[in-house]
Amino acid sequence: MATLGHYTSKLTGPVAQSGQCLLFLMRMISSIRFSAAQVRSVLQQIYLIGARSLVIVMICGFFVGMVLSLQAINALEQFGASDQVSLLVVKSLFRELGPVLTALLFAGRAGTSVTAEIGLMKATNQIEAMELMAIDPIQIIALPRFIASLISLPLLTAMFNALAILGSVVFSIGVMDMDAGIFWSKLQTGIYFYKDFVGGMWKSLVFGGLVGLVAVFFGYTAKPTGAGVGTATTNTVVLSSVLILVFDFIMTSFFT
Amino acid sequence: MEQAKIIKTAIRIRDLVFRRGRNTILDGISMDIQQGSIVAFMGPSGVGKTTILRLISGQLKPDEGTIEVNGQMVSRMSDRELHRFRRNIGVLLQDGALFTDLTVFENIATPLREHTDLPEPLLRRLVMSKLNAVGLGGIEDLMPHELSGGMARRVAFARAVVLDPGIMLYDEPMTGLDPIAVSTIRTLMRETNDALGLTSIVVTHNVTQMSQLVDYCYIMASAKIAGEGPPQELNSSTEPSVNQFMNGKMEGPIPFHYQTPGTPWGLLD
Ligand SMILES: Nc1ncnc2c1ncn2[C@@H]1O[C@H](COP(=O)(O)OP(=O)(O)OP(=O)(O)O)[C@@H](O)[C@H]1O
Ligand SMILES: [Mg+2]
Numbered sequence: 001m002a003t004l005g006h007y008t009s010k011l012t013g014p015v016a017q018s019g020q021c022l023l024f025l026m027r028m029i030s031s032i033r034f035s036a037a038q039v040r041s042v043l044q045q046i047y048l049i050g051a052r053s054l055v056i057v058m059i060c061g062f063f064v065g066m067v068l069s070l071q072a073i074n075a076l077e078q079f080g081a082s083d084q085v086s087l088l089v090v091k092s093l094f095r096e097l098g099p100v101l102t103a104l105l106f107a108g109r110a111g112t113s114v115t116a117e118i119g120l121m122k123a124t125n126q127i128e129a130m131e132l133m134a135i136d137p138i139q140i141i142a143l144p145r146f147i148a149s150l151i152s153l154p155l156l157t158a159m160f161n162a163l164a165i166l167g168s169v170v171f172s173i174g175v176m177d178m179d180a181g182i183f184w185s186k187l188q189t190g191i192y193f194y195k196d197f198v199g200g201m202w203k204s205l206v207f208g209g210l211v212g213l214v215a216v217f218f219g220y221t222a223k224p225t226g227a228g229v230g231t232a233t234t235n236t237v238v239l240s241s242v243l244i245l246v247f248d249f250i251m252t253s254f255f256t
Numbered sequence: 257m258e259q260a261k262i263i264k265t266a267i268r269i270r271d272l273v274f275r276r277g278r279n280t281i282l283d284g285i286s287m288d289i290q291q292g293s294i295v296a297f298m299g300p301s302g303v304g305k306t307t308i309l310r311l312i313s314g315q316l317k318p319d320e321g322t323i324e325v326n327g328q329m330v331s332r333m334s335d336r337e338l339h340r341f342r343r344n345i346g347v348l349l350q351d352g353a354l355f356t357d358l359t360v361f362e363n364i365a366t367p368l369r370e371h372t373d374l375p376e377p378l379l380r381r382l383v384m385s386k387l388n389a390v391g392l393g394g395i396e397d398l399m400p401h402e403l404s405g406g407m408a409r410r411v412a413f414a415r416a417v418v419l420d421p422g423i424m425l426y427d428e429p430m431t432g433l434d435p436i437a438v439s440t441i442r443t444l445m446r447e448t449n450d451a452l453g454l455t456s457i458v459v460t461h462n463v464t465q466m467s468q469l470v471d472y473c474y475i476m477a478s479a480k481i482a483g484e485g486p487p488q489e490l491n492s493s494t495e496p497s498v499n500q501f502m503n504g505k506m507e508g509p510i511p512f513h514y515q516t517p518g519t520p521w522g523l524l525d
Binding site: 037120121124125126128129131132133134135136 | 313315339340342343345347349351353354355356366367369370371
């Protein structure tokens, strides 16, 4: 009996948690107020979690662009199609790699810090103190971080894409001596603004919401101990990474 | 003329029972706390003093019994009602719980910013006057981690009273303060209480400090109220637990060691 109970709770646990997470999302949405203070704290969070992820996103973007071009040129040369490299690189960047890789980096860089921060506030009773002052911590603490993540991730993705294209230019034109005219003209004719670029931006908006929600929720439900906050931080990375890849597949198969 | 003064009950607790698992923390507690008085909860560590404060502020729900604050039933409030109710209570938590990312000034200003529309100069004046009242004028730009334990507690005190609430709950406000700060805080508690007609509950261990401050005192032992009365009366009480606690004796009905509920079988859980 005991083991049966153990297994059912293993099954029902995640289901119950998803339910709580959705309820938490509703609570956040219902606490939206368009006050100056609210806007100010969203901007502050965009700086803290968005702008501070910029450097790592740019560095990674640049190298991803280079390595993609390297592999693409290697593969396309076999078919004598190496002048198509820019098209292949940029299409895969805009549609998949940009949004997904940036979201994974963002989960590791910003999601963890949000979870740890909120978890620590809980462990030091700051959340309780707010509730006692009739201040809604979900509105003041959770909501700005969620919205900031929703706004930051698409912008970071655009930055990642830009730097990856730069990396591709440096490698293909600078190192491999490709013709710059061919490189850009392939892009002009083969890349569609809505289908390729905007489609990827939609994805990254969804990923931003996912990472934000998971990070805030795990911070808020962390056990108020050192180990509890540590576990919550790990869970944020693991679950947001899994969700990013699952949702990426779902969205790609539905919308293409 | 004295009788003409209307005595109003601010907090009325009846047959309160609270359990954690199989552990009964509070077992049938009743009390009436008068409007305008300062009341102390005393008792050994772990007896449930903080727990009662949490029940009064609506953070915990009683298993049995009722808690009424100014005629409203706290235990039956919805989230919205609880939110409104809490604007009228000030709570000083046992460890202060300052917001670590805000300066001292912003810590004290937070309740004002949330619940009032005061213009900035007025807000600034109000915060500074509270900070001066706890003897810490001039530290408004420090961060909480730059304060000593006693200073942090005084800042938390200033933050708790900044909205001039009708009911104040203090969880060990004096622990870790030097004697001068203790008298400052004590005078401040008395003055704010009398000037604004507040009702205050103070949790404390320090018998002598309290005798000089409070109007009425509840001594708790073994999940119940062991004795109550004005401090002078309790000092000369003959009830064994009360006598033991007031005089700090080792021998008596109050055990020093934490008692687990179902020993020794609890080991096999
Ligand atoms: N979150 C919790 N989960 C389980 N038991 C708890 C919890 N919080 C408190 N307790 C138990 O409740 C009892 C009363 O705790 P409480 O904090 O009210 O004591 P206290 O009288 O305030 O003690 P102190 O003077 O040391 O602050 C203790 O036995 C404690 O073990
Ligand atoms: Mg306590």
